[in-house]
Amino acid sequence: MQTKHSMVKQAIKSKILDGTFRPNQKISSESELMKQFNVSRHTVRLAIGDLVNQGWLYREQGSGTFCADRSHLEEKGRNGQKSIAIITTYISDYIFPSIIRGAESYLSDKGYNVTLFSTNNNHQNEKEILERLLTQQYDGVIVEPTQSAFSNPNINLYLNLERLNIPYLMINAFYEELEPLYIVMDDEKGGFTQTEHLIKQGHKNIVGFFKTDDLQGVKRMKGFIKAHRANRLQIDPQNIVTYSTEEKFLKPSRELESLLSSSEIPTALVCYNDELALNILDVLRGRMLSIPDDISIVGYDDSILAQLSEVKLTTIAHPKSKMGEKAAQVVVELIDAKNERDNRNQDSISSVVYEPELIERNSTKNLQIVKG
Numbered sequence: 011m012q013t014k015h016s017m018v019k020q021a022i023k024s025k026i027l028d029g030t031f032r033p034n035q036k037i038s039s040e041s042e043l044m045k046q047f048n049v050s051r052h053t054v055r056l057a058i059g060d061l062v063n064q065g066w067l068y069r070e071q072g073s074g075t076f077c078a079d080r081s082h083l084e085e086k087g088r089n090g091q092k093s094i095a096i097i098t099t100y101i102s103d104y105i106f107p108s109i110i111r112g113a114e115s116y117l118s119d120k121g122y123n124v125t126l127f128s129t130n131n132n133h134q135n136e137k138e139i140l141e142r143l144l145t146q147q148y149d150g151v152i153v154e155p156t157q158s159a160f161s162n163p164n165i166n167l168y169l170n171l172e173r174l175n176i177p178y179l180m181i182n183a184f185y186e187e188l189e190p191l192y193i194v195m196d197d198e199k200g201g202f203t204q205t206e207h208l209i210k211q212g213h214k215n216i217v218g219f220f221k222t223d224d225l226q227g228v229k230r231m232k233g234f235i236k237a238h239r240a241n242r243l244q245i246d247p248q249n250i251v252t253y254s255t256e257e258k259f260l261k262p263s264r265e266l267e268s269l270l271s272s273s274e275i276p277t278a279l280v281c282y283n284d285e286l287a288l289n290i291l292d293v294l295r296g297r298m299l300s301i302p303d304d305i306s307i308v309g310y311d312d313s314i315l316a317q318l319s320e321v322k323l324t325t326i327a328h329p330k331s332k333m334g335e336k337a338a339q340v341v342v343e344l345i346d347a348k349n350e351r352d353n354r355n356q357d358s359i360s361s362v363v364y365e366p367e368l369i370e371r372n373s374t375k376n377l378q379i380v381k382g
Contacts, residue, residue, distance in 0.1 A: 014049045018057035021047070024137075026066060026077055027144045028166035029173060033079035037067065092122045094341060095143050098154040099131040099224075104285055105313050105330050109181070112334025113152060120342055122149070129156045131223075131255050133163055140167040144174070150341040151178035157255070158183035158225040177344035179361075181337050183225035191344070193337050193362045197226045200326045200366035201233025202240075204280045204308045207324070207368055209241045212377030213278040213306060215249070217269060219262045219290070221282045222252045230310065234280055249276065262286060263293050270297055277305060277377065284309035284316045287323055287373075302375035312369050322371035329364050336362055 012020075022043075025031045038046065043054045058075055061067040068078050094117055100106050114124050125148075129136040136156040143151060144167065151171065155162070162185050169188075171178055184192035201218075208216050218234040221227035231250065238245045248269070253261040269276060270293075281287040287309035291301065299305050301321045309316055309325035316323040329336075343359050 014047070015053045015056040015060075018043060018047050018049060018054060019060055022057065022061060023066060024141060027141045027170060028164075029170045030166070031077040033077055035077050036074050037077060039074065092120075093125065093146075093148045094122045094150045094152065094338075095125050095127060095139075095148045096152045097127045097129060097136070097139055099129055099156060101126055101128045104283075104315075105311050105328060108330035109334040109337075112331035112336075113338040114334075116335045116338035117342070120338075122342070131156055133157060137164045137167065140164055140171075143176075144170055147174075148176060150345045151176060152337045152341055153178055153180050155180055155183050155185055155225070157223045158185060159223050159228045162187075175348060177341055177348060179337060179340055179344070181333060191340065191359065191361050193333055193340065193364075195226075195328060195364045196366055197229035198233040198236070200310060201230030201280070202237045203233070203366050203368050204230070204310065204326060205234045205237035206241065207370075208278040208280065208306060208308060208374060209237060209243060211278075211306070211374060214243060215246070215274060215276045216278045216280060217249045217251065217266070217276045218280040219251045219253070219265075219282055219286055221255065221258060221286075223254045227252075227282050230282060258286065259289065263289060266290060266293050270299075275305070278374070279305065279307045281307065281309050283311050284313040284323060284325055287325075288315050288319055291319060291321060302373055306374035308374060316369075316371070321373050323373045324371050325369050327367040327369050333364065 022031070022037065025037075031037050040051055040054045040058075043049075044051055047054075058067060062069060062075070065078055065080065067075050069075050096110060096113055098106050098110065101110065110126065117124050127139045129139060133156055165185065165187060168178070168185070179191040179193065181193045183194060184190050205216060205218070218231060220231040220234070222231065231252070234250070235245065251262055251265045266279075279290060281290060287307055290307065294301060294305060301307060307321075307323065309323040311328040312325045313328070316325045340359060340362070347359070
């Protein structure tokens, strides 16, 4: 269990790292800190004393306690080693190992040490990781945003990366308020492509499943809706199923069970990704439904899962390893431009958007083909 003085110490440190307390700015008084944390003066003094000894704060007799300027420690803290942090929502799951391998291979060739971090798609974990990065002064950062569809509570920490001139870019999605460099897929077009493929095959009763706490899912859902509108096909509101990361193993399956019990069973399903598609397949097997004869299904990402099942999934290709390698290349270019103090070169580096490509296998059926 964290001691009270450690709690106060970490809270002050967090305010330094997120830029609330700037170099040479006076921090809150002892009395204010006592009131804020409901602790004794002795506890506050212990916390401040530790931070002074560690170089985070300094005292001026008769004036108070101030935030130290740690910028001069940046180069000293690296010990001559070149280091890049890669932050993803997950490390060992799904398509993430392929993305990471692509980045690691390129960075290793360029002489960089790589440290991997996983937020587990949790903002508090993201906060703790960013604070660690700011303390250890990495040369650059590749980030997959956490719950990118929502307002991010850690924006100040990213702004502090910018203030310390630590280059970063985002992959798979990005926080729009920061307007960062990013490497993503055109997920709206991907969702459109998934859906229009089914519509062109004659499907009209199509259900879409979308994870909506990240930007990818929101954009894929937008593409699903646009494909219906472009083809003058109305959507039954119950045919859009949304869910959060925490609900991904239960809610889509439960909603599908309900839809399969209705009077008009859907003929096709659009899935947020291949992982969800495999979970959905379990429900369909339980109902003794055949793919694609009874119901068609389209995934997203062209992961290994798309080919592992006995049903080979039609899906949208994701660049995976190629995306990781490109992210590594861009962050190295940003670091080189910074080190050379070449703003023109830095300004010439741009974001990358990959076009979706449909990979057709045998999980969809063309309803317009009439057997003779």
